[in-house]
Amino acid sequence: MAQKLNTEIVSCDSRQFYKELNIGVARPSEEELAAVPHHFIACRSVNDPYNVFTYEQEALSCIDRLFMTHENVIAVGGSGLYIEALSNGISILPDPTPELRNELQQKLKNEGVESLASMLKQLDPEYYNQVDLANGVRIQRALEVCIMTGEPYSQIIKQPKQQRPFEIETIVLQRDRDDLRRRIDLRVDQMFKDGLEAEVRNLYGLRHLTPLNTVGYKEFFNLWASEDTNEPCNSANMDNQARNLSAQQIEEVSNAIKLNTWHYAKKQITWFKKKANQSKIITL
RNA sequence: GGGGAAGUCGCAUAGUGGCAAUUGCAACAGACUGUAAAUCUGUCCUCUUCGGAGUUCAGUGGUUCGAGUCCACUCUUCCCCA
Numbered sequence: 001m002a003q004k005l006n007t008e009i010v011s012c013d014s015r016q017f018y019k020e021l022n023i024g025v026a027r028p029s030e031e032e033l034a035a036v037p038h039h040f041i042a043c044r045s046v047n048d049p050y051n052v053f054t055y056e057q058e059a060l061s062c063i064d065r066l067f068m069t070h071e072n073v074i075a076v077g078g079s080g081l082y083i084e085a086l087s088n089g090i091s092i093l094p095d096p097t098p099e100l101r102n103e104l105q106q107k108l109k110n111e112g113v114e115s116l117a118s119m120l121k122q123l124d125p126e127y128y129n130q131v132d133l134a135n136g137v138r139i140q141r142a143l144e145v146c147i148m149t150g151e152p153y154s155q156i157i158k159q160p161k162q163q164r165p166f167e168i169e170t171i172v173l174q175r176d177r178d179d180l181r182r183r184i185d186l187r188v189d190q191m192f193k194d195g196l197e198a199e200v201r202n203l204y205g206l207r208h209l210t211p212l213n214t215v216g217y218k219e220f221f222n223l224w225a226s227e228d229t230n231e232p233c234n235s236a237n238m239d240n241q242a243r244n245l246s247a248q249q250i251e252e253v254s255n256a257i258k259l260n261t262w263h264y265a266k267k268q269i270t271w272f273k274k275k276a277n278q279s280k281i282i283t284l
Numbered sequence: 285g286g287g288g289a290a291g292u293c294g295c296a297u298a299g300u301g302g303c304a305a306u307u308g309c310a311a312c313a314g315a316c317u318g319u320a321a322a323u324c325u326g327u328c329c330u331c332u333u334c335g336g337a338g339u340u341c342a343g344u345g346g347u348u349c350g351a352g353u354c355c356a357c358u359c360u361u362c363c364c365c366a
Contacts, residue, residue, distance in 0.1 A: 211321095
């Protein structure tokens with residue numbers, strides 16, 4: 001389609017941003033990347049992760065540039081929130097200081113969600129009444145904003161967002177569920193053939209980073225980490241040197257990745273279902 | 285042939301006289317404003333006017349006010365010895 005429209009592609013995939021992640025995030029192939037210029041693919045390091053807002057700003061200016069020489073631009077991706085931010089904008093919110101984030105994280109970990117929830121009730125009763133009170137991450141984020149700005153999060157996000165200087169047509173791709181599931185299985189098998197295990201092994205030392213909390217990677221890390229705790233005597237030299245897996249373990253990891261990818265696909269379906277009335281739906 | 289163990293809602297698992305029955309997974313539905321491939325929630329025997337109602341724990345029969353739990357037999361599975 002990009003070739004037909006003689007244009008370029010902007011990726012909205014929150015994992016394909018990272019140059020260290022390739023096989024496991026099904027990055028477009030060299031040929032595909034060569035066929036059409038792509039933006040936001042392998043452009044960052046996992047050590048310097050994106051957040052939606054930075055992405056939105058950068059993607060917008062990229063799109064502006066592209067519109068100077070192209071009539072159309074194609075944005076593609078599977079990360080619902082990122083697509084949403086790019087097409088409809090996202091509030092301007094402060095980042096927490098590392099100390100604040102850390103403090104809240106500790107509180108969440110040590111005292112549980114209720115403790116953060118009761119803070120939120122004080123600082124932003126309106127949001128308190130609408131959030132999922134079991135979702136610590138969400139409450140933590142709202143608190144960060146309340147504390148940084150001194151205003152309720154729910155008020156700040158009500159402010160109007162930046163208008164888009166272009167028209168958007170949204171297309172949602174659909175596929176029969178059984179077929180989708182079969183294709184996911186094949187895709188994961190192909191990743192293993194392409195050397196997924198080696199790719200993940202090289203990233204074992206970075207497993208604590210947010211972008212590595214990802215399907216296709218975390219399943220390996222979990223397995224290696226559980227082996228670490230089973231054999232603590234080896235843990236010292238395990239950090240950057242994960243052990244070889246048996247055929248049976250490979251099978252286990254592969255099945256876990258297939259299942260988690262399927263779960264993710266279903267969450268995407270749920271997300272895009274909500275946008276269905278503003279989208280054109282194409283069934284494959 | 286002899287001895288032992290066991291059959292619970294898709295799978296696994298708890299339950300040893302008060303039970304529509306524990307937990308995990310899967311399945312299904314959903315939430316979502318800087319962690320988003322993340323994080324979190326609900327449903328999950330059947331029907332329901334959401335108060336309940338009706339059927340369940342391999343099968344049949346029995347004991348008991350009451351049985352998934354105890355007894356008898358039947359069927360099935362697994363393990364050990366021959």
